[in-house]
Amino acid sequence: xxxxxxxxxxxxxxxxxxxxxxxxxxxxxxxxxxxxxxxxxxxxxxxxxxxxxxxxxxxxxxxxxxxxxxxxxxxxxxxxxxxxxxxxxxxxxxxxxxxxxxxxxxxxxxxxxxxxxxxxxxxxxxxxxxxxxxxxxxxxxxxxxxxxxxxxxxxxxxxxxxxxxxxxxxxxxxxxxxxxxxxxxxxxxxxxxxxxxxxxxxxxxxxxxxxxxxxxxxxxxxxxxxxxxxxxxxxxxxxxxxxxxxxxxxxxxxxxxxxxxxxxxxxxxxxxxxxxxxxxxxxxxxxxxxxxxxxxxxxxxxxxxxxxxxxxxxxxxxxxxxxxxxxxxxxxxxxxxxxxxxxxxxxxxxxxxxxxxxxxxxxxxxxxxxxxxxxxxxxxxxxxxxxxxxxxxxxxxxxxxxxxxxxxxxxxxxxxxxxxxxxxxxxxxxxxxxxxxxxxxxxxxxxxxxxxxxxxxxxxxxxxxxxxxxxxxxxxxxxxxxxxxxxxxxxxxxxxxxxxxxxxxxxxxxxxxxxxxxxxxxxxxxxxxxxxxxxxxxxxxxxxxxxxxxxxxxxxxxxxxxxxxxxxxxxxxxxxxxxxxxxxxxxxxxxxxxxxxxxxxxxxxxxxxxxxxxxxxxxxxxxxxxxxxxxxxxxxxxxxxxxxxxxxxxxxxxxxxxxxxxxxxxxxx
Amino acid sequence: xxxxxxxxxxxxxxxxxxxxxxxxxxxxxxxxxxxxxxxxxxxxxxxxxxxxxxxxxxxxxxxxxxxxxxxxxxxxxxxxxxxxxxxxxxxxxxxxxxxxxxxxxxxxxxxxxxxxxxxxxxxxxxxxxxxxxxxxxxxxxxxxxxxxxxxxxxxxxxxxxxxxxxxxxxxxxxxxxxxxxxxxxxxxxxxxxxxxxxxxxxxxxxxxxxxxxxxxxxxxxxxxxxxxxxxxxxxxxxxxxxxxxxxxxxxxxxxxxxxxxxxxxxxxxxxxxxxxxxxxxxxxxxxxxxxxxxxxxxxxxxxxxxxxxxxxxxxxxxxxxxxxx
Numbered sequence: 001x002x003x004x005x006x007x008x009x010x011x012x013x014x015x016x017x018x019x020x021x022x023x024x025x026x027x028x029x030x031x032x033x034x035x036x037x038x039x040x041x042x043x044x045x046x047x048x049x050x051x052x053x054x055x056x057x058x059x060x061x062x063x064x065x066x067x068x069x070x071x072x073x074x075x076x077x078x079x080x081x082x083x084x085x086x087x088x089x090x091x092x093x094x095x096x097x098x099x100x101x102x103x104x105x106x107x108x109x110x111x112x113x114x115x116x117x118x119x120x121x122x123x124x125x126x127x128x129x130x131x132x133x134x135x136x137x138x139x140x141x142x143x144x145x146x147x148x149x150x151x152x153x154x155x156x157x158x159x160x161x162x163x164x165x166x167x168x169x170x171x172x173x174x175x176x177x178x179x180x181x182x183x184x185x186x187x188x189x190x191x192x193x194x195x196x197x198x199x200x201x202x203x204x205x206x207x208x209x210x211x212x213x214x215x216x217x218x219x220x221x222x223x224x225x226x227x228x229x230x231x232x233x234x235x236x237x238x239x240x241x242x243x244x245x246x247x248x249x250x251x252x253x254x255x256x257x258x259x260x261x262x263x264x265x266x267x268x269x270x271x272x273x274x275x276x277x278x279x280x281x282x283x284x285x286x287x288x289x290x291x292x293x294x295x296x297x298x299x300x301x302x303x304x305x306x307x308x309x310x311x312x313x314x315x316x317x318x319x320x321x322x323x324x325x326x327x328x329x330x331x332x333x334x335x336x337x338x339x340x341x342x343x344x345x346x347x348x349x350x351x352x353x354x355x356x357x358x359x360x361x362x363x364x365x366x367x368x369x370x371x372x373x374x375x376x377x378x379x380x381x382x383x384x385x386x387x388x389x390x391x392x393x394x395x396x397x398x399x400x401x402x403x404x405x406x407x408x409x410x411x412x413x414x415x416x417x418x419x420x421x422x423x424x425x426x427x428x429x430x431x432x433x434x435x436x437x438x439x440x441x442x443x444x445x446x447x448x449x450x451x452x453x454x455x456x457x458x459x460x461x462x463x464x465x466x467x468x469x470x471x472x473x474x475x476x477x478x479x480x481x482x483x484x485x486x487x488x489x490x491x492x493x494x495x496x497x498x499x500x501x502x503x504x505x506x507x508x509x510x511x512x513x514x515x516x517x518x519x520x521x522x523x524x525x526x527x528x529x530x531x532x533x534x535x536x537x538x539x540x541x542x543x544x545x546x547x548x549x550x551x552x553x554x555x556x557x558x559x560x561x562x563x564x565x566x567x568x569x570x571x572x573x574x575x576x577x578x579x580x581x582x583x584x585x586x587x588x589x590x591x592x593x594x595x596x597x598x599x600x601x602x603x604x605x606x607x608x609x610x611x612x613x614x615x616x617x618x619x620x621x622x623x624x625x626x627x628x629x630x631x632x633x634x635x636x637x638x639x640x641x642x643x644x645x646x647x648x649x650x651x652x653x654x655x656x657x658x659x660x661x662x663x664x665x666x667x668x669x
Numbered sequence: 670x671x672x673x674x675x676x677x678x679x680x681x682x683x684x685x686x687x688x689x690x691x692x693x694x695x696x697x698x699x700x701x702x703x704x705x706x707x708x709x710x711x712x713x714x715x716x717x718x719x720x721x722x723x724x725x726x727x728x729x730x731x732x733x734x735x736x737x738x739x740x741x742x743x744x745x746x747x748x749x750x751x752x753x754x755x756x757x758x759x760x761x762x763x764x765x766x767x768x769x770x771x772x773x774x775x776x777x778x779x780x781x782x783x784x785x786x787x788x789x790x791x792x793x794x795x796x797x798x799x800x801x802x803x804x805x806x807x808x809x810x811x812x813x814x815x816x817x818x819x820x821x822x823x824x825x826x827x828x829x830x831x832x833x834x835x836x837x838x839x840x841x842x843x844x845x846x847x848x849x850x851x852x853x854x855x856x857x858x859x860x861x862x863x864x865x866x867x868x869x870x871x872x873x874x875x876x877x878x879x880x881x882x883x884x885x886x887x888x889x890x891x892x893x894x895x896x897x898x899x900x901x902x903x904x905x906x907x908x909x910x911x912x913x914x915x916x917x918x919x920x921x922x923x924x925x926x927x928x929x930x931x932x933x934x935x936x937x938x939x940x941x942x943x944x945x946x947x948x949x950x951x952x953x954x955x956x957x958x959x960x961x962x963x964x965x966x967x968x969x970x971x972x973x974x975x976x977x978x979x980x981x982x983x984x985x986x987x988x989x990x991x992x993x994x
Contacts (some may be wrong), residue, residue, distance in 0.1 A: 058852055077759065078786060216756050221765045264762070300724075302750045311751070315726055316968040317874060413691065425832040493975060528871065535875035540867035541833050619869040621833065627866045631845040636755055636777045 021356020034454045042153050042447045047438045053440035055477040062641055063475035069640030077217055086218070094224040101170045101223035105304075109162035118162070121379030121386030122153050124372075125162065129335075133373040135365055137342030141335075146309045148335035156392015157306065157328045164305030165332065166293045167223065167298070171230035175287055179235045180280065183242025184268070187276075193243060198654070202592040205608065205653035207615040208233060208297050210635040210646035215302050226303030234290035241283030245276030281344035285337060289524065292333045296526040299657030310526050319406045320399030320639050328530040329397060333524040334517060410536040417537040424489070425543050433485035441477055448655070456662030467655040474644040474651070482624035484652060486542050486617065487610050492550040493660065494606040499558030502602070503587055505558060506565025506595075519555035527552065529615045535620055545626070552616075553609035557602040600664035614649055625649055683849065683859040683981055691759045702891040715745035718768040718946040721757035722749045725870065726896045729974055731795060733798040735770055735953055737978035738989055743945045748854040758934070760973070762788040767939040768950045772932050773799050773892075774848065783934075790940045792933040792947075796954040799896055799929035801847065803840070804903035819858060819908050826861040828886040838862040840890030849890060854908070894957045894989035896984040897966035952992040959985070 033557045057063070106112035107119050120128070134142035134646070152161040184192040209230060219225040222595010257271045273280075299307030305327045313321035379385040436444060445468040452464030469471050471480050505512040527548055538544040568591050576590045618626020625645040705900050718739055722732045732749060740746040750757070750766060750798050758778045760766030782789040805816055815821045822838070829838035843866035851864045873889055874897050880887035881901045891903055908925035915924040939947055959981070966977035981990050 042686065055895055076780065077762065077781075083918050097910055159973060213753075213755055213759065217759055220763050221750060221752065221756065221760050255841075300753055301756060302752055311724060314871060317871060317878075318971070334870070356737065411878075414879075429969050498709055527691065532871060532875060535872050539879070540843075540865070540872040540876055541831070543832070618866075620872050621865070623866040623868070627843065627845065628869050630868060634846040635848065636775075636781065 019414050028347040030143070033595065035451065038450045039445055042087050042439070042443065043435065043453055045443050046435055049440050049443065050423060050438050053442070054438055055441050055472075057476060058477060062638075063644075065473070065475050066644055068638035069643045070637065073214065073639055073643075076214070079122070090218045093304065095217045095224075097219075097224040098175065098222060099226050100174070101167060104166040104170050105163065106378060107225075108149075108168075109159055109166050109304075114280050116591055117383075117386040118406070119268050119380060120376055121382075122149075122158055122388045123385035124379030126150055126153075126378035127372040127375030127379075128187055131365075131368045133335075133339045133342075134368055135395075137339050137487070141339045141342040145335050151394070152328050152330055153388035154392065155324055155395035155398065156390075157309065157325060157395060158388040160304075160306045160309055160325065161328050161332060164292075164295055164307070164329070167226060167230065167305060168288065168295070168332075170223075170285055170295075170513065171227045171234060172284070174227065175235040175291070176284060179238035179283070179287065180242055183239040183280075183283065184246055184658050186239060187246025187272075188244035188268075189568055196239065198237060201654050201657065202650055203232050204236045205555075205611055205650045207612075207629045207646050207649060208294065209615055209629050212297070212301055213633060214640070221302050223303070225301050226298040228290050229298055229301070230294040232563055233294050234287045234567075237286035237290055242280050242284060245279030245283070249275045278344045278347045281347060285340035285344070286338065286645075288336045289333060292329055292336075295329055296528070297653055307526070311528065314528050317532055319529065320401075320403035322526070322529045323402035324395045326525045327521075329526065330521045330524055331460055334520050337349070337520060340448050360422030373509045376495060404534045406536075409533050414537055421538045421541065421543040422547075427543070427548075428492075429485060429489050432489065433482060436481040436485045437478055441472065443480060445472070451634060452655070452659050456659040457666065458663035459657045463658040464655050467651045469559045471648055471651050472646045474647050475623065476628060476641070476648050479624040479628055479645065480648045480652065483614055483622070483626065486546055486622055486624075487549075487607070487614065487652070490546045490553070490601070490610045490613075490624070491607050493546065493550050493556050494553045494610060495603060497554045498561050498594070498602050498606060501554075501598075502561025503591065504560040505562035507587075520560060522551050524553045527613070528619075531616070531620055537669070540621030542617075542622050544620045545613075548616055548620060549610040549613040552613050556609050557606040560598050560602040560605060561595065564595030564602075567592045567598070596667055597664065598658060598666060604657060604660040604664065606652055607660065611649060611653045672754050674854065686800040696790070701793055715739070715743045715945050718745040718747045718944065719760075719765060720747055720749050721760065721766045721769050723754050723757060723771065724751065724970050725775055726964045727797075727894050727960055729967060730960050730977070731953070732975035733967070733978040734955075734963060734981060735768075735950060737975060738944050738992065739740070739946050741982075742993055743949065744988070745944075745946050745948075758782050758789065761934075761936040763899065764936070764938060766936060768792070768935045770933050770953065771795055771797065771948060772934050774929050786939055789934050790937050792935045792940070792951045794930045794932045794954065797957050797960055799892060799894070800846050801890070801892045801905040801907065801926040801929065802904065803888055804853075804877070805906060806877055806885075807902055807904060808884050809886065810904045817862075817904060819906055820826070822888075823859075823904070823933055825863050825886070829862070829888055829960075831865070833865045834863045837887070837984050840871065841865055841867050841876055843867040843890065844873060844892075846870075846880060847890070847892065848918060850916060850926070851890060853920055853922045857921060858909070877903060878991055892959050894960050894962070895962040899961060899965050938943045949992055952994070954992070955988065957987070 015122045064585075102110075105118075108125055109118055111117055113121060126146055130146040131144045133145040152158060155161075182196065186196050208587070211232070212225075212229060215229055217229055222440070253271060253275065254267060257267045262270065276367045279340055294302075295305060296310050299305070299311050306329050309325035310322045313325065375385070404418060439447075448468055449464045453461030456464075471477060501515070505515055510526040530551065531548055532543070534544050534547055538547065572590060572594065576586050581589065614622070614626040615629050616626070618624070618630045625648055628638070628645035629642045629649070632638045632640070632645065672784055718736075720732055720739075721738055724731060736747040736749060739747050750760070752760065752766070752843060754769070754772075754775065756779070757766050757769050758781075761782055774944050779789075779791075782923060782928075783791065795827060803819075809816060813825065816825060828836035829840075831839045832835065833839060838861055840860075840862045842849055842864050845866075845868060849864075854860075855864060867876060867889070873891060876887055876889060877891070877897070879885065886908070897903075909923060911925045911927045916922045916927070933950055933953065935947060963977050963981045966972045966980060967974060970977075972980070
């Protein structure tokens with residue numbers, strides 16, 4: 001079916017497809033046979049050798065490596081005041097970042113020296129938000145920005161929101177200052193790209209809890225530490241996407257510039273940067289989203305803002321108040337996301353129809369700027385425009401609604417939910433976990449390496465072998481295998497949901513538009529806000545942890561798959577329809593196979609996102625690596641073990657990433 | 670068409686600006702004396718007092734009352750810093766934290782910061798006694814009173830089975846901030862239980878709350894004073910009595926947890942600064958009931974920390990005055 005459709009669609013490629021298809025199919029059959037063979041051998045050996053050499057380590061036990069990490073951490077703490085690195089480097093960095101954040105805070109959120117209110121009050125900020133959104137985006141997002149920011153005030157969270165905004169903007173600003181040049185470099189140089197990629201993986205998958213305490217040792221408690229923690233997590237997407245953007249500029253364009261005698265510098269500033277601007281803005285967008293995901297964690301080291309409200313509310317399990325604050329984060333994220341997305345779309349549009357566009361916008365923008373200036377002046381001078389009026393009645397309404405919904409869910413759904421939990425746990429999770437944790441370590445290691453080679457090729461196999469060896473070295477092998485089992489089960493559920501909802505979204509623009517805000521919400525809502533009701537439904541179990549991971553990771557998979565399905569040429573689908581295919585056939589025979597690249601990317605990202613929830617899982621009953629990390633953050637003597645567990649999570653992430661990427665390259669090749 | 674729209678929009682904007690400017694003239698100006706918040710800038714000789722606030726409600730109650738008294742009676746400028754314990758202790762050395770006002774044991778931190786680095790000093794007990802142990806929901810005690818004796822735990826092990834406990838009874842552990850000997854205890858008391866790590870106080874509280882409501886079997890690690898006790902009064906299971914030194918070898922522990930005398934820790938610099946806030950912290954002392962009252966105002970009555978402190982201080986002026994002697 002596929003072949004004929006492709007033939008009608010692209011006759012010039014038809015022959016190539018026909019030739020390639022049989023060879024490929026044979027290879028695929030081969031591969032799945034080998035995967036099956038590996039599993040059969042594994043299961044047989046597991047049944048024979050069960051429970052031997054499993055390298056289990058009790059919760060309070062440490063290895064030498066863990067103790068060494070502890071000692072290293074202690075000695076840094078003890079020498080902090082005499083070490084020149086601290087005196088002349090870290091302290092300077094801290095001073096610069098502290099003053100940047102304090103400056104932004106005094107501008108919009110905190111009272112400054114001689115004023116009881118910030119320099120710019122709510123009216124001014126709303127005005128600026130509207131005007132900037134209009135200038136970089138369009139009128140629609142400007143309206144959204146104004147409405148969104150006003151809503152933050154109505155929720156009774158104006159000052160908290162502005163604190164969060166100040167911190168996020170500062171972190172994003174500093175992150176981009178480094179990320180864009182590094183991204184350009186990585187885009188230009190393969191060598192640098194290869195060097196920096198592991199660091200980026202590390203920054204994105206190393207749980208924040210592991211470096212939060214050391215950070216406060218380096219940069220002290222305060223805005224600097226919070227900003228740097230945020231920056232570490234949020235810079236990598238900008239670097240990666242910038243590099244990708246530079247690489248995606250067509251080779252012919254660059255060659256044309258070269259042949260016209262452009263210097264390297266000219267090629268960069270006149271060709272590469274302008275042509276990749278749109279994608280770079282998407283990188284900025286991802287950085288902002290990642291920074292907002294750090295809001296609650298940063299609150300653990302006294303970062304001001306909405307995170308603090310969430311954490312304080314959760315101490316007393318006050319879901320309503322926590323949800324209200326979480327909603328403010330979501331609103332801010334949606335506004336910033338839509339504005340940056342519109343900005344990147346405008347880059348494209350502006351490039352196409354430059355002159356007409358500008359001539360019409362300019363006077364309007366000037367008028368807008370004047371209005372904004374007046375609003376800023378008013379909010380600087382008059383109290384009513386400086387402090388948001390009202391008591392936050394909307395916020396109270398949101399809180400009490402969230403409370404009653406939570407109570408209803410807890411009271412009415414717990415019977416169904418327990419059956420579902422037990423089915424997944426006993427049917428899927430337990431056997432799989434037993435296979436991983438009760439097999440001897442060498443057997444699991446060999447199986448993983450074998451799968452790496454079969455699915456990803458020799459290079460992926462070598463990476464897997466290195467990761468397995470390092471995992472052994474961390475001393476938390478057994479916990480890693482427990483986490484691995486839950487992670488894989490969660491990824492399977494993510495992909496199931498991702499395919500179903502993603503295809504639905506990809507096929508209907510209306511569904512897409514309706515669902516997208518909830519997907520955004522699921523990605524930036526602090527997990528504990530929705531975990532409290534889940535805990536009531538499923539108890540403190542591995543299943544609750546899996547649900548948390550699915551809620552966070554499924555939106556990414558859905559978005560990628562929807563995008564992939566939408567990119568299948570409309571003509572292909574039409575051809576299939578006119579050939580008499582049913583909807584089911586179109587989905588399974590045309591759209592999904594042609595979106596295979598998107599499917600593998602979704603698997604890859606789904607896995608990485610699931611892994612980034614391991615620590616949250618540890619907080620709701622997953623145990624294993626997540627709990628090790630959390631306990632290491634909370635108890636001094638377990639610090640080293642927590643660090644080792646964090647490293648293990650990174651290693652799992654790198655291993656999966658390399659295997660799935662290599663597999664993706666093979667399927668698309 | 671476009672021209673018209675433009676003119677219209679510019680006109681509208683102009684009117685809006687004019688309107689706003691005109692209405693604005695009636696409002697109060699920033700900096701008017703009437704609008705300023707009571708001139709809280711008076712610091713006196715106390716200066717700034719950096720108070721760590723660890724993330725649990727009992728601690729918040731201590732901190733709220735101390736901060737309230739320091740501000741109102743001593744004229745200090747109190748900066749509350751929301752921090753986890755480890756990070757708060759680290760702050761003693763870097764000079765960013767002056768006091769931790771509810772400390773549970775933490776012998777390792779005491780050794781590191783008080784004995785070795787000498788950046789912190791002990792500021793005496795808070796008067797609160799901390800209990801740690803295994804707790805069960807009240808309905809279970811009513812239905813099976815003998816469950817409060819550990820000897821009977823094996824009898825009920827099968828009832829405590831869950832999807833996580835691998836065929837044994839589940840002992841729900843795991844606020845990661847607390848030291849636990851439970852794995853050793855289970856082994857050394859030959860109990861047919863498996864320790865399952867819930868991972869957070871939130872998870873533990875939800876488990877107990879649900880257990881009491883739906884009459885489910887849950888036994889878990891918990892502690893008091895705790896605000897949740899006034900919602901669901903959990904009962905403590907009797908383990909073999911604690912005797913001095915019975916928990917030194919963590920592998921061989923077979924006894925209950927000791928009663929923790931909760932105490933206050935301050936930075937060495939703060940202790941030597943002669944700040945009246947230090948004397949306040951040192952003299953601060955109250956009972957579990959006092960803390961529970963303030964914790965209840967915060968957790969159940971949803972009062973702000975400051976309002977809760979105000980309510981308690983006004984009702985207990987004599988106790989506060991004793992701290993200020």
